[in-house]
Amino acid sequence: MAKKKKVLVIDDEGDLIDIIKMRLEKAGFEVESALDGPLGIEKTASFKPDFILLDVSMPGMDGWDVCEQLKINPVTKDIKIIILTATRNLKRAKDVQADRVILKPFNYEEILDVLK
Amino acid sequence: MSLTEIVDTIYEIILVVNQDGDVLFANKAAEKIRGQTPGEIIGKKLNEIIVTTPTKTGKPATQVLTLDQLDGLAQKGVPLELSLTFVAGVKKQIECRVSDILWEHHKAYLLALHDITDIRRIAQLTAEIKEKSRIDKLKDEFISIVSHEMRTPLTIIKGAVSNLKDGIIGPMTDKQLKVLDTTNRNVDRLARIINDLLDLSRLESGKAKIIRRKTNIKTAVDEVVLNFQNAAMEKNIAVLTDIPLDLPPVFADNDLIHQVLTNLVNNALRYAKQKITVQVVIDKDQNVRVGVIDDGEGIPKDKLGNLFNKFEQINRPTGGSGYKGTGLGLAISKQIITLHQGHIWADSDLGLGARFYFSLPVYHENDDFLVALENVIATAEKNKAKLSLLIISLSNMGKIADQSSEKDIAWMFADITREIRNKALRKSDFMHFKRDTREFVVMLPDTERDVAKKIAERVHNLTKDCFCPGRLGKIFVTLHIGVAVYPDDAHAAPQLLEKATKDVE
Numbered sequence: 001m002a003k004k005k006k007v008l009v010i011d012d013e014g015d016l017i018d019i020i021k022m023r024l025e026k027a028g029f030e031v032e033s034a035l036d037g038p039l040g041i042e043k044t045a046s047f048k049p050d051f052i053l054l055d056v057s058m059p060g061m062d063g064w065d066v067c068e069q070l071k072i073n074p075v076t077k078d079i080k081i082i083i084l085t086a087t088r089n090l091k092r093a094k095d096v097q098a099d100r101v102i103l104k105p106f107n108y109e110e111i112l113d114v115l116k
Numbered sequence: 117m118s119l120t121e122i123v124d125t126i127y128e129i130i131l132v133v134n135q136d137g138d139v140l141f142a143n144k145a146a147e148k149i150r151g152q153t154p155g156e157i158i159g160k161k162l163n164e165i166i167v168t169t170p171t172k173t174g175k176p177a178t179q180v181l182t183l184d185q186l187d188g189l190a191q192k193g194v195p196l197e198l199s200l201t202f203v204a205g206v207k208k209q210i211e212c213r214v215s216d217i218l219w220e221h222h223k224a225y226l227l228a229l230h231d232i233t234d235i236r237r238i239a240q241l242t243a244e245i246k247e248k249s250r251i252d253k254l255k256d257e258f259i260s261i262v263s264h265e266m267r268t269p270l271t272i273i274k275g276a277v278s279n280l281k282d283g284i285i286g287p288m289t290d291k292q293l294k295v296l297d298t299t300n301r302n303v304d305r306l307a308r309i310i311n312d313l314l315d316l317s318r319l320e321s322g323k324a325k326i327i328r329r330k331t332n333i334k335t336a337v338d339e340v341v342l343n344f345q346n347a348a349m350e351k352n353i354a355v356l357t358d359i360p361l362d363l364p365p366v367f368a369d370n371d372l373i374h375q376v377l378t379n380l381v382n383n384a385l386r387y388a389k390q391k392i393t394v395q396v397v398i399d400k401d402q403n404v405r406v407g408v409i410d411d412g413e414g415i416p417k418d419k420l421g422n423l424f425n426k427f428e429q430i431n432r433p434t435g436g437s438g439y440k441g442t443g444l445g446l447a448i449s450k451q452i453i454t455l456h457q458g459h460i461w462a463d464s465d466l467g468l469g470a471r472f473y474f475s476l477p478v479y480h481e482n483d484d485f486l487v488a489l490e491n492v493i494a495t496a497e498k499n500k501a502k503l504s505l506l507i508i509s510l511s512n513m514g515k516i517a518d519q520s521s522e523k524d525i526a527w528m529f530a531d532i533t534r535e536i537r538n539k540a541l542r543k544s545d546f547m548h549f550k551r552d553t554r555e556f557v558v559m560l561p562d563t564e565r566d567v568a569k570k571i572a573e574r575v576h577n578l579t580k581d582c583f584c585p586g587r588l589g590k591i592f593v594t595l596h597i598g599v600a601v602y603p604d605d606a607h608a609a610p611q612l613l614e615k616a617t618k619d620v621e
């Protein structure tokens with residue numbers, strides 16, 4: 001069996017993490033999570049995910065900043081980052097080199113499609 | 117004119133009072149107080165004439181303007197504001213100024229009473245308007261924040277329901293699935309209401325960006341109708357279109373017009389029995405009018421006016437578990453159409469279906485340019501900067517037109533445009549060719565009049581030395597240039613253009 005793909009979910013909403021996690025684990029992914037930006041960056045280093053689902057509006061360091069930091073770091077720059085946001089700020093997404101933007105409220109099919 | 121006549125002509129009420137409070141003199145204007153003539157007033161006590169409630173102080177009301185007060189006011193030289201009730205119960209705000217004078221060798225007080233009722237009323241209205249716009253702003257912010265905050269929990273609920281429905285947690289029975297379906301449908305409905313509320317508050321507050329372009333209504337209608345074909349087929353309803361072939365384009369935000377059409381067709385689909393027609397015509401005012409016509413029950417005439425209010429849903433189909441509206445669709449549509457300087461209305465005969473119409477102004481060559489100019493003006497306003505406008509016209513256009521083909525003229529204008537852009541303008545300047553009047557309009561952001569004039573001179577100089585553009589050969593172009601400056605000459609785009617055009621002449 002092929003090695004499980006790893007997904008890191010960074011979101012300050014624990015409940016949302018729980019339900020995304022359920023879904024992704026069922027779909028065969030290995031999932032870890034972090035409740036804020038700095039923790040997310042730490043987790044990225046240790047967990048070495050293939051994908052990151054990243055919420056934008058988090059207190060303190062927001063998703064844009066997290067994305068920017070990960071993308072300028074040569075070690076983490078190749079991890080695919082999918083931004084989850086309710087605001088259609090596509091220019092900002094491009095500026096921080098996000099790989100994809102999924103607009104909230106989203107459905108799972110969208111996320112699963114992207115992860116494939 | 118005698119001094120008495122002059123004093124009697126003054127609008128202000130003038131009274132002279134001695135130290136005992138007896139009125140020694142009153143001008144004609146004093147009649148306004150109690151309806152008594154100066155003759156009747158003179159000899160009375162001041163507190164019989166002026167019965168007041170001093171305002172501003174917040175202390176318990178004194179019923180008279182006391183002599184002590186008069187002395188104090190005269191010493192300080194400040195006015196006292198009084199609320200008086202004049203003859204026939206007219207309430208007045210009066211500003212009273214008092215000076216010490218000598219009247220027949222005795223100390224007395226001169227009272228000048230000035231009516232400031234209107235001034236106070238205006239101040240009050242201004243304050244009310246300010247308060248109202250503050251409340252409106254708060255309301256918009258409130259809706260915006262609440263809607264955003266509601267989205268996150270909704271996303272979570274929706275996710276949780278779909279985890280259950282899709283058997284992620286474990287197998288579900290049919291009954292359980294049915295409950296989850298209901299939950300899901302209502303979560304979607306709540307999400308729609310939130311989205312609509314957010315849309316509406318953005319439109320109402322002017323925060324919504326509308327991007328108007330030359331737009332083909334036929335394409336929009338066809339797309340929207342196509343989107344509804346499946347839903348209509350399920351309900352056995354035919355959705356037809358009736359659109360003339362030679363329809364002129366409108367000047368509109370395609371996405372927003374899509375939203376309006378979607379709303380109207382969606383509504384019609386809920387009430388229609390067999391057929392919906394989307395009909396487009398050019399009306400008598402040369403606007404493009406779109407009608408969405410259904411063959412449902414119709415709407416009582418007295419309800420037609422309220423239809424475009426928020427949360428207004430009439431004859432709503434009862435029961436059933438199907439799609440439910442938010443009651444905001446028509447309010448949103450109205451906002452959108454109003455932003456386009458269009459009209460939206462409904463008409464119906466009970467039993468004969470409902471007809472919803474909206475009309476939009478036809479696109480003119482100048483529309484894009486006017487919007488561009490409005491945007492530049494808005495930027496200037498925001499930056500508190502000046503903006504200069506040049507209008508450049510060809511004074512010998514008549515002669516050129518006589519001697520040249522349309523194609524050559526088009527080349528000529530292209531050449532002139534390039535020449536002016538490259539040699540006279542700066543990077544930040546915009547230049548536009550107004551086809552209808554065959555003029556060039558140049559927008560010079562952040563530019564004062566003297567600099568604008570220098571640029572105009574540069575343009576002039578271009579034509580001085582042998583400027584015979586394109587294939588026109590021997591014809592020389594002579595230019596006339598007009599200048600207008602925002603905000604000195606005008607604030608709005610059309611007026612600014614007019615000013616600059618006048619300057620050319």
